[in-house]
Amino acid sequence: MIEKHYDQEQEELFERIHNEENEEADEEIYDIKSWGADLSFRELIMMFDDDDLIKPEIQRNYVWDKTMASRFIESILMGLPVPSIFLSKMKNDKYLIIDGFQRFMTVYDFVKGLFNDQTPFKLTNSKKIQPKWAGKSFIELSEDDKRKIKTTTIHAIIFDHKDDASLFQIFERINTGGRSLSSQEIRNCLYHNEMNKLLLQLNQNKDWRYIYGNDKYDRMTDVEHILRFFAFKSDDVKSKMSGQLLLKRYLSEFMGDERIYKNEKILMEYKEEFDKVIKYIRKNFNKEIFKARNSFKSPIFDSIAIATAHALSVNKDLEDISQDKIDSLLKDEDFNTYTTLRTTNYEHINKRINIAANKLYGLKYLNE
Incomplete structure (x- = not known):
């Protein structure tokens, strides 16, 4: 009974750690400017076709059904106001859709004639749609109605920002979809680079899926743990023994570091290293030591994975590890302190590893 109670306390502790790390305060004042512009759907469609208007990677699997989409098109035809969209001006002068993707893509697909499921896009033939438009595709509308859809303006709130950290803040605070995006979902939206592609590829590693769990979709926290592995073992972290690592900011900066994602050799080394480490961990460790009820024991996984990477770099033919050594680590008082208190403190990160x-x-x- 005592052991069961202790296990429950441990589960609750790691859930609290998970929540605290994701709710860190960021006291920095960001340099963000915004302005408004009225853009017609004709302009937005042309921008999208020319790849000047881009949707985030995750953004957002189209979720409106045909009835919802039809009602939105009908609202435009009726002359009702269209809610604003949020765009971010990128360094290359392209615009990233922060919020409003469903609305824009509904109009885009209707004008192009294909619904998201690649079936012909006709307004639903139901009592919810006015008879003069029900069951019609874009090309079946009158010329006046076609013109009305294309010339209808939508107010765009455009953000300009000096760096990726500012853009992260915009995404985190402005996105108004059905639910807020997780930190890694935001990074997946922002970084269309080779590092992001590598993380998504490694997330399919069969040994990693076994260790983490085969959940179909976990709001990309599984991907974030892979990113954490690479980021926490970097020289930037290893060289510091004081201060607090701002997790959201540091992981974002690491993922957007051109010195990494533009270096094919580094990315290949990352892949080979992760594959070897995860294979070894699956073979030698019970996956349950990384599991809490509703969260993954990030500090324990970070420590063991990075320590294993270090050991494999010293000895490529690393022998299997005994259960006694694993038990000794998990019972170590200092290790338990550094994995449960101030877990993103530089000293605690490095000492637990x-x-x-x-x-x-x-x-x-x-090197002490």
Whole structure:
């Protein structure tokens, strides 16, 4: 009974850690400017066709059904006002859709003639749609109605920002979809680069799916754990033993670092390293040591994965590890302190990795 109670406390503790890390305060004042512009759907469609208006990677699997889409088109034909969309001006002078993707794509698909499921897009033939438009496609409308759809203006609120951290803030605070985006979902929207592609590829690794779980969609927290692995083992983190790592900001900056995502050699090394580490962990560790009821024990996984990467870099033919060594690590008082208190403090990050490297592999991670 005592052991069961202790396990429950541990589960609740790691859930709290997970929530705290994702709710960190960011006291920085961002340099963000915004202005309004009225754009016609004709202009927006041309911009989208010319790749000057871009949708985020995750943005957003189209979720409106044919009835909802038809009602929106009918509202435009009736002359009702269209809610604003939010755009962000990028460094290359393209515009990223932050909010309003469903509305824009509904009009785009209707004008082009194909619904999201690639079936002909005709307004639903029901009592919810006025008879003069019900069951009609765009090309079947009168010339006046076609013109009305294309010339209808939608108010766009456009943001300009100096860096990716500012853009992250815009996305996090402005997006008004059915639910707020997670931090990694936002990064997936912002970084259309080779690092993002690599993370998505590694997330399909069969050993990683076994360790993390085969959940169909986990709001990309599974991807964020892979990003964390690479970011926490970087020299930028390893070289610091004081201060607090701002998790959201640091992971975003790491993912958007041109020195990494534009370097094919580094990305290949990342892939090979992750594959080897995860294969070894699956073979030698019970996946349950990384699991809480509703969250993943990030600090424990970070520590063991990075310590294992360090050990494999020293000895490519690393022998299997004994259960006694794993038990010794998990019972270590200092390790438990560094994995449960101030988990994004630089000192605690590095010391828990160092303890894992020592207890599991008899190696030093830090040059103390």
